[in-house]
Amino acid sequence: MHFTTKRFTFILLLSFTGLLLHCENEAVGVSYSDTDGDGIYDAIDNCPSTANVDQVDSDNDGIGDVCDDVNFTSQPCVNGFADIYPCDGYDLIGYLSLEDLSIPSSESGGLSGNDSWGWTDSEDGKEYALIGLSSHAAFVDISNPNNMRLIGVLPTATVNSSWRDIKVYDNHAFIVSEAGSHGMQVFDLTRLRDVQNPPVEFNADTHFTEFGSAHNIVINEESGYAYVVGTNRNGPYQGGPLFINIQNPASPVSEGGFGDGGYSHDAQVVTYNGPDTDFTGKEILIGSNEDEVVIVDVSDKENPTTISTIDYSNIKYTHQGWFTEDLQYFIVGDELDEQNFGNNTRTLIFDFSDLDDPTLSFEYFSQNTSIDHNGYTLGDSYFLASYRAGMREISISDIGNQSMSEVGFFDTYPENDNANFNGVWNVYPYFESGNIIISDIEKGLFIVKKSN
Numbered sequence: 511m512h513f514t515t516k517r518f519t520f521i522l523l524l525s526f527t528g529l530l531l532h533c534e535n536e537a538v539g540v541s542y543s544d545t546d547g548d549g550i551y552d553a554i555d556n557c558p559s560t561a562n563v564d565q566v567d568s569d570n571d572g573i574g575d576v577c578d579d580v581n582f583t584s585q586p587c588v589n590g591f592a593d594i595y596p597c598d599g600y601d602l603i604g605y606l607s608l609e610d611l612s613i614p615s616s617e618s619g620g621l622s623g624n625d626s627w628g629w630t631d632s633e634d635g636k637e638y639a640l641i642g643l644s645s646h647a648a649f650v651d652i653s654n655p656n657n658m659r660l661i662g663v664l665p666t667a668t669v670n671s672s673w674r675d676i677k678v679y680d681n682h683a684f685i686v687s688e689a690g691s692h693g694m695q696v697f698d699l700t701r702l703r704d705v706q707n708p709p710v711e712f713n714a715d716t717h718f719t720e721f722g723s724a725h726n727i728v729i730n731e732e733s734g735y736a737y738v739v740g741t742n743r744n745g746p747y748q749g750g751p752l753f754i755n756i757q758n759p760a761s762p763v764s765e766g767g768f769g770d771g772g773y774s775h776d777a778q779v780v781t782y783n784g785p786d787t788d789f790t791g792k793e794i795l796i797g798s799n800e801d802e803v804v805i806v807d808v809s810d811k812e813n814p815t816t817i818s819t820i821d822y823s824n825i826k827y828t829h830q831g832w833f834t835e836d837l838q839y840f841i842v843g844d845e846l847d848e849q850n851f852g853n854n855t856r857t858l859i860f861d862f863s864d865l866d867d868p869t870l871s872f873e874y875f876s877q878n879t880s881i882d883h884n885g886y887t888l889g890d891s892y893f894l895a896s897y898r899a900g901m902r903e904i905s906i907s908d909i910g911n912q913s914m915s916e917v918g919f920f921d922t923y924p925e926n927d928n929a930n931f932n933g934v935w936n937v938y939p940y941f942e943s944g945n946i947i948i949s950d951i952e953k954g955l956f957i958v959k960k961s962n
Contacts, residue, residue: 573657584656587961592920597958599903599918603945604655604957611641611648611954613709616663619645625675625884626949628938629683629699638702639938639947640683641955642674647685647695648955649702649712655945655957661702662710667692667717677729677736682715682759684736686724693719694727694738696759718762721745721752729756730779733793736762737808739774749773751795753811765811771797771804771819776830776884779808784837786865789817794865796840798828803842805865820868822858826850831860832886838863839871839909841892843882848929855882855896859909872912876902880927884936891917891939893946898923898933901948901958920958922950 543552548561556565557574567574582605587597595602608621625642636653638661646663664685666674671689678684678699685695696716725740734757743749747769755763774797782794789807794817797804802825805817821828826846833840842858855876861869880899885892890907892914900921904914923933931951938947948956 573654582656587920594924596900596921596924597919599961600901600920600946600958601961602920602956603959604652604658605955606650606658606660607954608643608952609954611643611650611660611663612646613660613663613711615711616643616646616665619670621645622672623949623951623954624673624935626936626938626947626955627676627678627683628941628947629678629681630941631700631703632681633700633703637941637943637945638699639955639957640676640678641947641949642676642685642687644672644674645670647674647676647683647697649683649699650955651702652945652947652957655959658955658957660709661705662708662712664695664697664712664714667695667714671723673725675724675726677727679729679731679734679736679756680759682756684727684729684756684759686727686738688723688725688740691719691722692724693717693721694724694736694754694762696756696762698759716760716762718754720764724752726776728777728779730781730793732781733779735765735779735793737777737779737795739777739797743773751777751797751808753808753814766814768795768806768808768814770816771799771802771806774799774804775828778832780833780837782837784833785863789865796831796833798830798842800828801825802828803831803840803860803868805862805868817865818868820860820870822870824851824853829882830884832892833862834887834906834909835889839906840868841885841887841906843885843894845881845883848879848881854878855880855894855899857882857885857892857894857904857914859912859914871909874904874914876904876916878902878927879929880933881929881931883934886937886939888939893937893939895934895937895948897935898925898930899927900934901937901946918960920948920956922948922953922956 546561548563552558585592585602592602622644639650641648651659673688683697695714736754738752747767750769752767753765776798793809795806802821808814829845831842840860857874861871878899881897883895885894892904903918
């Protein structure tokens with residue numbers, strides 16, 4: 511067998527280390543595991559479950575070839591690039607293409623990526639990426655981002671669609687799509703623990719069919735209610751949010767909806783504990799409704815009531831918004847203003863101190879010309895999926911003084927930042943590990959992490 515000098519030296523070192531450990535074991539009675547019986551102790555074996563005495567690691571990612579599922583090596587952000595991708599303060603630590611996120615039976619038509627979310631298994635702490643594709647949802651074990659594993663896929667309930675949205679409640683994924691008659695798929699994520707030979711094709715645990723297509727789903731995990739938005743404009747609620755009780759995930763129960771605000775493209779729902787004490791403890795929905803933001807008290811599902819509405823200048827499409835953690839400000843993106851008015855990426859910051867009388871606090875313009883899509887807050891940061899400009903981290907620590915500033919980014923579309931619908935669809939920044947999911951329309955799944 512041929513070894514390079516460097517690899518031969520490494521193997522000699524491993525063998526010598528193993529000998530020392532063996533000697534220490536003889537001396538003091540400590541036992542050292544060698545699960546695969548290849549003569550290399552588990553603590554220093556780059557593949558402890560499969561014999562590989564030569565320890566070959568072709569991509570130098572610390573995982574032996576015999577158990578490395580992905581030919582990928584982490585790429586630190588150096589001099590403004592991680593491999594070919596522009597970056598600032600974020601390393602690329604994992605990647606799977608659209609094809610890697612699929613199995614042959616699920617690859618129908620031209621694949622494209624869309625929404626994403628995350629789930630952490632409370633039993634073992636493993637982190638999973640839940641990725642929407644045009645033909646299916648993919649469930650990926652990302653606990654080792656250098657060696658991510660596609661555990662399985664859940665095919666679309668009907669036909670393919672460019673729009674698929676996923677949220678999580680009580681260890682279940684809830685999936686909707688703009689595919690005709692799709693309804694809501696419910697999948698028990700704990701099933702991912704026991705798959706012996708991944709990847710596999712799953713069936714939904716429950717298929718809720720009391721509505722057809724939908725653009726999005728939002729969940730208030732405190733109340734156990736899902737709010738399905740972007741349904742049929744000619745339906746009983748004109749495309750406004752539907753109220754679905756999911757406290758028993760296996761048996762969702764429809765409890766009405768809200769149509770007075772018209773079609774709702776996206777929303778956030780919280781059990782309110784913000785500065786407006788008139789609404790403490792109430793369940794409040796903030797709808798991004800195409801041409802305005804709508805604030806609704808949905809505590810009483812039989813009698814939801816509009817609290818207030820607010821619009822702004824140069825409206826083209828009120829797309830999505832998210833509260834700051836103190837619930838004082840609501841940050842909104844208009845998806846079509848960059849294309850129609852030629853401005854740089856614009857983010858609108860509303861002061862929601864008084865829910866009855868919301869006001870526009872200020873507008874933040876980035877240095878990019880790209881379109882903004884979904885954004886989420888975490889602490890003093892706002893993480894924005896900005897299509898061709900990738901993921902942008904924006905500091906909101908001084909938002910009270912009408913100031914925001916970009917502090918980092920990872921750009922999955924290196925060609926340009928033009929105002930077109932390519933690149934990053936969604937980001938998920940809520941894993942305790944600090945790993946961030948980026949779902950890209952053309953390229954698939956990226957995992958990035960703040961540089962040391």
